[in-house]
Amino acid sequence: KAGVTQTPRYLIKTRGQQVTLSCSPISGHRSVSWYQQTPGQGLQFLFEYFSETQRNKGNFPGRFSGRQFSNSRSEMNVSTLELGDSALYLCASSLTQLETQYFGPGTRLLVL
Amino acid sequence: DQQVKQNSPSLSVQEGRISILNCDYTNSMFDYFLWYKKYPAEGPTFLISISSIKDKNEDGRFTVFLNKSAKHLSLHIVPSQPGDSAVYFCAARGDFGNEKLTFGTGTRLTIIP
Numbered sequence: 001k002a003g004v005t006q007t008p009r010y011l012i013k014t015r016g017q018q019v020t021l022s023c024s025p026i027s028g029h030r031s032v033s034w035y036q037q038t039p040g041q042g043l044q045f046l047f048e049y050f051s052e053t054q055r056n057k058g059n060f061p062g063r064f065s066g067r068q069f070s071n072s073r074s075e076m077n078v079s080t081l082e083l084g085d086s087a088l089y090l091c092a093s094s095l096t097q098l099e100t101q102y103f104g105p106g107t108r109l110l111v112l
Numbered sequence: 113d114q115q116v117k118q119n120s121p122s123l124s125v126q127e128g129r130i131s132i133l134n135c136d137y138t139n140s141m142f143d144y145f146l147w148y149k150k151y152p153a154e155g156p157t158f159l160i161s162i163s164s165i166k167d168k169n170e171d172g173r174f175t176v177f178l179n180k181s182a183k184h185l186s187l188h189i190v191p192s193q194p195g196d197s198a199v200y201f202c203a204a205r206g207d208f209g210n211e212k213l214t215f216g217t218g219t220r221l222t223i224i225p
Binding site: 004006033035040041042043044045048055056058090092097098100101102103104105106108 | 144146148153154155156157158161201203205207208211212213214215216217218
């Protein structure tokens with residue numbers, strides 16, 4: 001069974017731009033969560049989607065948004081990029097919200 | 113407010129010896145705990161988990177111990193191998209309504225050949 005895939009793997013943007021990241025979960029998984037990892041900060045929870053509905057949200061500004069499609073694929077969008085948004089963005093999928101989460105390889109975003 | 117804490121940013125262990133990674137939590141609503149391992153430029157890989165109804169769970173060389181009264185868990189790796197060198201994250205979550213995973217900041221484990 002194929003794992004979680006994320007595209008693109010690397011991205012360079014400039015301040016003020018917006019970006020959309022994509023995540024395809026493991027087949028059959030309906031829950032998708034997004035995390036931001038920065039040096040020394042561990043993984044910070046962004047939001048979680050289940051059956052196209054946002055079920056949980058972390059403490060990030062409204063510039064960070066996401067959605068989930070009927071095939072469980074998910075996208076996250078960051079508008080008006082700031083230098084501090086440079087990070088590794090990880091997507092994880094699970095069968096349901098209470099099952100083990102499996103991570104994709106991440107998208108490395110650099111904001112200049 | 114760091115609800116899951118890994119107080120050792122790094123740990124070095126001789127190959128063949130036991131590696132012990134520690135994690136403390138503050139939220140008494142957490143009832144499920146996981147350990148993930150992460151190599152550079154890759155996403156975290158699930159290692160082992162434990163429910164709050166247990167105090168120990170084993171999977172091969174990996175054992176997780178949970179002390180609920182102390183709000184402390186630990187991951188034991190025996191014997192340690194060079195391929196175990198990675199960053200290890202402890203994570204915790206609650207039940208319905210509190211399902212989001214909260215991660216610690218990680219411990220970098222280096223196995224010395």
